[in-house]
Amino acid sequence: xxxxxxxxxxxxxxxxxxxxxxxxxxxxxxxxxxxxxxxxxxxxxxxxxxxxxxxxxxxxxxxxxxxxxxxxxxxxxxxxxxxxxxxxxxxxxxxxxxxxxxxxxxxxxxxxxxx
Amino acid sequence: xxxxxxxxxxxxxxxxxxxxxxxxxxxxxxxxxxxxxxxxxxxxxxxxxxxxxxxxxxxxxxxxxxxxxxxxxxxxxxxxxxxxxxxxxxxxxxxxxxxxxxxxxxxxxxxxx
Numbered sequence: 022x023x024x025x026x027x028x029x030x031x032x033x034x035x036x037x038x039x040x041x042x043x044x045x046x047x048x049x050x051x052x053x054x055x056x057x058x059x060x061x062x063x064x065x066x067x068x069x070x071x072x073x074x075x076x077x078x079x080x081x082x083x084x085x086x087x088x089x090x091x092x093x094x095x096x097x098x099x100x101x102x103x104x105x106x107x108x109x110x111x112x113x114x115x116x117x118x119x120x121x122x123x124x125x126x127x128x129x130x131x132x133x134x135x136x
Numbered sequence: 137x138x139x140x141x142x143x144x145x146x147x148x149x150x151x152x153x154x155x156x157x158x159x160x161x162x163x164x165x166x167x168x169x170x171x172x173x174x175x176x177x178x179x180x181x182x183x184x185x186x187x188x189x190x191x192x193x194x195x196x197x198x199x200x201x202x203x204x205x206x207x208x209x210x211x212x213x214x215x216x217x218x219x220x221x222x223x224x225x226x227x228x229x230x231x232x233x234x235x236x237x238x239x240x241x242x243x244x245x246x247x248x249x
Contacts, residue, residue: 063242111180
């Protein structure tokens with residue numbers, strides 16, 4: 022158990038809808054990272070937050086947004102969903118703001134299915 | 137362009153056998169290299185992390201090597217077990233944009249009895 026929690030575990034929704042994925046980092050970790058992993062694909066970095074502020078952006082679509090709250094939990098919002106958004110979405114946390122300097126601990130993921 | 141290439145894409149071995157997975161990268165400047173194990177449908181779990189000055193690191197039956205000159209790393213698994221069946225992901229941090237992570241596509245290992 023990494024100490025990172027994600028809810029829900031599974032989500033099934035229709036095209037055009039909007040969903041929110043939630044992540045709670047390990048106790049004491051200030052950074053939260055979001056990743057997308059499509060079927061049989063590698064992990065794609067989406068976005069990083071550190072202590073409430075956006076720190077880095079990867080291949081995140083404009084239809085997607087995220088935020089980190091004062092209690093350090095984070096939410097990833099996906100809107101106008103398309104079939105191609107079906108994927109596993111992982112959250113990871115680390116102690117500091119540099120993704121290189123500290124270990125990242127991954128949550129169990131949320132499996133999103135868009136029908 | 138920062139890239140991490142892993143080979144082979146997939147591998148099948150018999151239980152008890154050894155295997156070696158390869159990772160080549162072009163990330164520069166280099167900060168560190170990590171190997172993760174990802175069971176199907178689960179989050180990746182860190183196996184090793186190596187900096188420029190380290191050329192080998194072990195974690196139980198897993199041994200990672202790093203050659204920073206040739207920009208190559210390998211992950212050697214000794215006496216494989218059925219539970220080793222998973223994807224193994226090489227991740228390199230560094231690059232001109234700062235300490236970003238570049239992920240390899242992974243090697244899918246299947247250990248058969």
